[in-house]
Amino acid sequence: MKNIYWNENLIRKYDLQGPRYTSYPTAVEFQNDFPIDAVHEAAAASRAANRSLSLYLHIPFCARLCYYCACNKIITKRREKAIPYLDALYREIALQSELFGADRLVEQLHWGGGTPTFLAPQQMRDLMHELRTHFRFMDNDQGDYSIEIDPREADDETLTTLREIGFNRISLGVQDFNPAVQKAVNRIQSEELTLGVLRKARELGFRSINIDLIYGLPLQTPDSFRKTVDTIIDFAPDRLSVFNYAHMPQRFMPQRRIRDEDLPRPEDKLTILQQSVDQLIAADYRFIGMDHFAKPGDELSIAQEKGELHRNFQGYTTHGDCDLIAMGASSISMLDRCYYQNCYDQESYEAAMAENRLPIIKGVQLNDDDVIRRKVIVELICNFKIEYRRIEALFNIDFAHYFRGELSILQDMAEDGLVTFTRDGLHVNPTGRLLIRGVCKVFDRYRTQAQQGFSRII
Numbered sequence: 001m002k003n004i005y006w007n008e009n010l011i012r013k014y015d016l017q018g019p020r021y022t023s024y025p026t027a028v029e030f031q032n033d034f035p036i037d038a039v040h041e042a043a044a045a046s047r048a049a050n051r052s053l054s055l056y057l058h059i060p061f062c063a064r065l066c067y068y069c070a071c072n073k074i075i076t077k078r079r080e081k082a083i084p085y086l087d088a089l090y091r092e093i094a095l096q097s098e099l100f101g102a103d104r105l106v107e108q109l110h111w112g113g114g115t116p117t118f119l120a121p122q123q124m125r126d127l128m129h130e131l132r133t134h135f136r137f138m139d140n141d142q143g144d145y146s147i148e149i150d151p152r153e154a155d156d157e158t159l160t161t162l163r164e165i166g167f168n169r170i171s172l173g174v175q176d177f178n179p180a181v182q183k184a185v186n187r188i189q190s191e192e193l194t195l196g197v198l199r200k201a202r203e204l205g206f207r208s209i210n211i212d213l214i215y216g217l218p219l220q221t222p223d224s225f226r227k228t229v230d231t232i233i234d235f236a237p238d239r240l241s242v243f244n245y246a247h248m249p250q251r252f253m254p255q256r257r258i259r260d261e262d263l264p265r266p267e268d269k270l271t272i273l274q275q276s277v278d279q280l281i282a283a284d285y286r287f288i289g290m291d292h293f294a295k296p297g298d299e300l301s302i303a304q305e306k307g308e309l310h311r312n313f314q315g316y317t318t319h320g321d322c323d324l325i326a327m328g329a330s331s332i333s334m335l336d337r338c339y340y341q342n343c344y345d346q347e348s349y350e351a352a353m354a355e356n357r358l359p360i361i362k363g364v365q366l367n368d369d370d371v372i373r374r375k376v377i378v379e380l381i382c383n384f385k386i387e388y389r390r391i392e393a394l395f396n397i398d399f400a401h402y403f404r405g406e407l408s409i410l411q412d413m414a415e416d417g418l419v420t421f422t423r424d425g426l427h428v429n430p431t432g433r434l435l436i437r438g439v440c441k442v443f444d445r446y447r448t449q450a451q452q453g454f455s456r457i458i
């Protein structure tokens, strides 16, 4: 069944800038000088509630620079740079375990980057051992333990090690298979190499494989990207992320090496997106929302069908009830009403950990209104609908009264067919799904007309 429709006029009308809502309030609302007491209180509440944990570890190193990259990374060929960073990470793991409790069950684990497989196999073993010493892991392979892999940094030994130490999901960065595009972004990665990693991962019994692609990269054409998507479809990953290239050269210096005149024209970008959506739907992928596709049998698709999908700083997740504890430079933790972020650079991070001090630089404490709006935005972005009664029962409000301004703004979108008002709620129609950020933004109290600093929706 097609769960997404294309309408070019509406896409042009509503394709404004907007946050990706991996959290509400978004990271832009975090304040400096966030009181450390707030973190201690949130940790105590988390311990008392004994919720399961989702752990995120940030490994920032990459051996080579991809010009398009907007991730928080450190480019270096010097593998020894990881040694002091790992020492600091060990200290943080111990500190967080003390704060949150060593008996807390880890339902979800994610190592992201940068490139976590920059680490040597023995370093990865030691790091996992440290985590298992300080938290309680599931030993039956039922946890969701995932890692981001650059196929150029993942030989058979690396993959075997990852599976042995308990990972059961992987995400592979591919972006585009066209050699000219790869050259223009300084990321040469053959189909054979990617396919080899994928085959090995299947053989080793990883239960879910995700692939990242980016559309809008230099020298991409509708024809060239169609071939990339066809090749990926042949690989049959369980999940796919098709990201819109966020080109912000003022913010990300290496992007200045990408020439403006090489970027696809806006109309070509729209064509690329439309045909990719069509190809993936025809290949039986479901559009989960916000750049993500999954096979119908994948847990994300199943959770969405049941209305149980959630979203956090790791993207879509089936573990909405977990507290997210993030470790390493720049990582963001989410605990009930308290979000906070670690310092960005390696030096400050290692300096803080040398003093056994939480390396937090900013954060936000949610008020009652934030919590209500967060729930509404999560419902929209994950399940494409709001049932007023559910929100009313949870927060003791009259939805139509509380959100009277927002509902009147949404009339315009309803007239355009993006959303439909029902007797007891609001549905996002297949036409509105690609523009879901725009629908969510109506409920975002912090967004003004200025829309500074966010990438375009499409």
Ligand SMILES: C[S@@+](CC[C@H](N)C(=O)[O-])C[C@H]1O[C@@H](n2cnc3c(N)ncnc32)[C@H](O)[C@@H]1O
Binding pocket: 062, 068, 069, 070, 071, 112, 113, 114, 115, 148, 149, 150, 151, 172, 173, 174, 175, 212, 213, 214, 243, 244, 245, 246, 247
């Ligand atoms: C941390 S990287 C993935 C792991 C590994 N470093 C790799 O590149 O294979 C996360 C993903 O972010 C996406 N990404 C990075 N920069 C981007 C940008 N400027 N716009 C859109 N997506 C981007 C890429 O698809 C990339 O695979």
Ligand code: SF4
Binding pocket: 061, 062, 064, 065, 066, 069, 070, 071, 073, 113, 114, 115, 150, 173
């Ligand atoms: S895309 Fe991945 S490998 Fe390339 S620079 Fe970014 S984090 Fe590193």
